Amino acid sequence: MSLDPEQPSTTAPESGYGAHGIVLVATAATLGMFLAALDTSVNVALPSMTEDLNADLQSIQWVIVAFVATQAALVMGAGSFADRFGLRPVYIFGAATYLAAMLFIAFSPNLETVVGFRVLQALGTGCLFAVSPAIAAGVFSSSRRGLSMGFAVGSQALGMLAGTIGAGLLVGWIGWEWIFLGRTPFAVIAVILGVWVLERRPRESISPASGPAFDVAGAAMLVGGLLCLIIGLRLGRSLGWTSPVVLTLLPLAPAFFVAFWRIELTAKWPVLPGNLLRMWGFIVSSSSMFLANLGVFVIWFIFPFYVADSLGGGALTLGLMLATLAFLNTISSGTGGWLCDKFSYLPVGVGGLLVMASGLLYLGFLDTESSLGHVALRVGIVGAGLGLFQAATYSLMLGSVPSDRFGTAGAALSLSQSCGRVLSVAIIGGIFGWRSDHHLEVLGVGAEAEGVAFIKAFKDVFIIGSSLGLLAAVVFLIGGWRLVPAGPLLDGQATQPVGAGEVGLD
Template sequence: VNVALPTLVRDLNTDFATIQWVVLSYLLTMTTLMLSIGRLGDMIGKKSIFNAGFVVFTVGSVLCGLSPTVHWLIAFRVLQAVGAAMTLALGAAIVTEAFPGQERGRALGLIGTIVSLGIIVGPTLGGVLIEYLSWHWIFFVNLPVGIVGTLMAWRFVPDFKPKGRQRFDYLGAATLCISLLSLLLALTWGQQVGFTAPNILLLFGVWLACLIAFLIIETRTKQPMIDLRIFKNILFSVNLVTGFTTFVSIAGVFILLPFYLEDVLGYNTQQVGFLLAVIPIGLGTFAPIAGALSDRFGTRPITVLGLVILFGGYIGLTGLSTETTTWSYVLRLLPIGIGMGIFQSPNNSAVMGTVPRERLGVASGLLSITRTLGQTVGIAILGALWASRVMANAGEFLPGGATTAPPAAQVAGLHDTFIAITVLIFLGLLLSVWGLMKERSLQSQMTVPQTNM
């Protein structure tokens, strides 16, 4: 959809401030619903919700393609996002239920490869459809995909029914949704008006108040949305936090490098798309390999290896300059894709392997939220950091913003931002190493033979 935004502005007679909600409405809806959907999957079974998600997504896609105005398009994108949330929130849980522990990493790695292929093919196919047909077809193309997906899910997804009847935590779900929505809106609008603007501070206040209310509700409810005791599992929490740091950092890469490639190095839009594909190519290639290795040697050593490679990759990106060649850029960026591929599927496998079966849907939802929330935080915070450092290095007021700064100032801002990202990944690496040591300590305690008293 991102490649179609300029076309949508022209064809729907709107402006950028409005058209960005075609993307934002989708992201906000998915993030706020994922955990509730994961909980419903644990309560009533995952297959029916997963299948319904394909149907809702497909119908929403067709309606998006038929939208006569931008406001109808935004509304139908919300419907499309509901369907996407119903499938994405339960994907990891379904894989965990369907595959034994010794095959889980490989299965999750293959999913990572498929997602990476979508990231590579999506923008290219979207550009072709817009060029030779119209923007409507970037949505209509989902119709055959949705039909095939629905039939395959109905045929192959196992139908594990939960035992007993459970009650849905409506109050907890409501406070969580309001909390997440307030945070996402604050991060999104804060980029435009400043994070200290009164409205933004109010949104942050609503987020914090609802988060506190949610935590109180969860501790007092017999059947909570999230059983907070799962966070007492230190290794589970470590995996979620380290995963969050990687998604924050990768969001900075995808939001900043297009400006560098186009404004500083002079590549055109199509070339930028190919150069950014280095990351999903590396991720898609190494994700199943890392998954298989984690099945054999354990998840935590492989996640540490992935973070080490990521750390080295971000150090390399601090050296980008106005004279960087294509091959130098590719060699600097490739470790980011490889590191993400090696880290992600074992990390997901570790998260899913540390919760009981009746909480797999919630765990899968938490994984999805760390991804989307991490990306949103990364875009907001790292984008603001880059812009401020560019303006500082330019040494003058730029009415057109940071993107109009001289190339040298943009590169200096990029350097400072990637230093911050490198520090963030290093902290994630330290946390992951501590988790590895903690895991081995627990394993050694369990294997120490009992002595007679």
């Protein structure tokens, strides 16, 4: 394989915004990421929603599954559509759809309507996740791309922090409906900013006659494949892997993906252009993002049981632990973006992954006697490392692709995150169950044995998560090393190493 010396220009076109306009556009971009990340509040509200909607533990999970599956399935199509017809309409549509979904969900009379409107919310969230990083990248010069990505990722972490703390307060005081109604002021501001400050594309540049048509068929095949994969994996965990529904959905997923790939080969405006898949920056950032989330997501679906069952902590304790992670993530994201501009994305990304992996390994050595201070310290280490890595990865991705594909690039990272998290629940969750049963069989039956078996299985999966973080660091190091300019930068050359080299077959 070789690096193609012909690299596309990655510097975003100079915006026509003044200083005041740049601040407003940056606010719109960060607000989009903030809104999209607020959904962590739903996890805190699930017990209250289960009781109020007369649901059971299995059915209430569809509030999460429907949202995650739809967002992951639609985000790539939203990014490609935004690149073809403009970031502004997709951002406004996403914010307006999000706003409507918040109102509909809050006033839904039963679980079925909540799940239906969660699909609508996922459509809006997918649009915001796809275009917000692209908006942030486009308004700043390439020499400040790391800082812009740090703010974008930091606002995402801030949304997680606000969602975690706010949900605990709102659910306890006035009910679960307010974790949705409480977001409406932010969504209204996002709609206003989108209409008021985001630049319009010239009408002739977005008319169907002026360029290639949007790849509807390819987007549909990708949506079908991802829905079959994600829902099939979810049902496999609950119904069993030999269930007829699971055995139907999972084999359909690769069939949809093959059809998607064949369509992309001939599409005039493909959802996922083949030239992006030949760019080292795109490959490295997407694969490392997938591996990192595959490993770190054990915190979100196994760690809560440790806090509740092993430490005897309640929702407030869990919320404080996750808030610690989100707070350190927020701080380190902005710092990581600044460091990317000052030095390079490579040491920031690799260093962040090593810190994250160390924190996961450190968490694996917790036991029933660990203090909350020790738990918070280890969770905070993970959050700090994750923030550094995310800032570097977004900086690398948005510095690697042509500016007319910023939406697709942001969507690809969002999809990598979602796929890593879904597979983490399916694969690592399955390993946790297997290891727990194994340890229980060795220890014997009894309440004390169950607690010890849980701690041992907890350690096993956190070691796996740490190992996946180390693997992501190796991928980022080896791939990113090839992208760092060999000599000093020339005058006028972007200070951010771009990494747009293509993987050749010669």
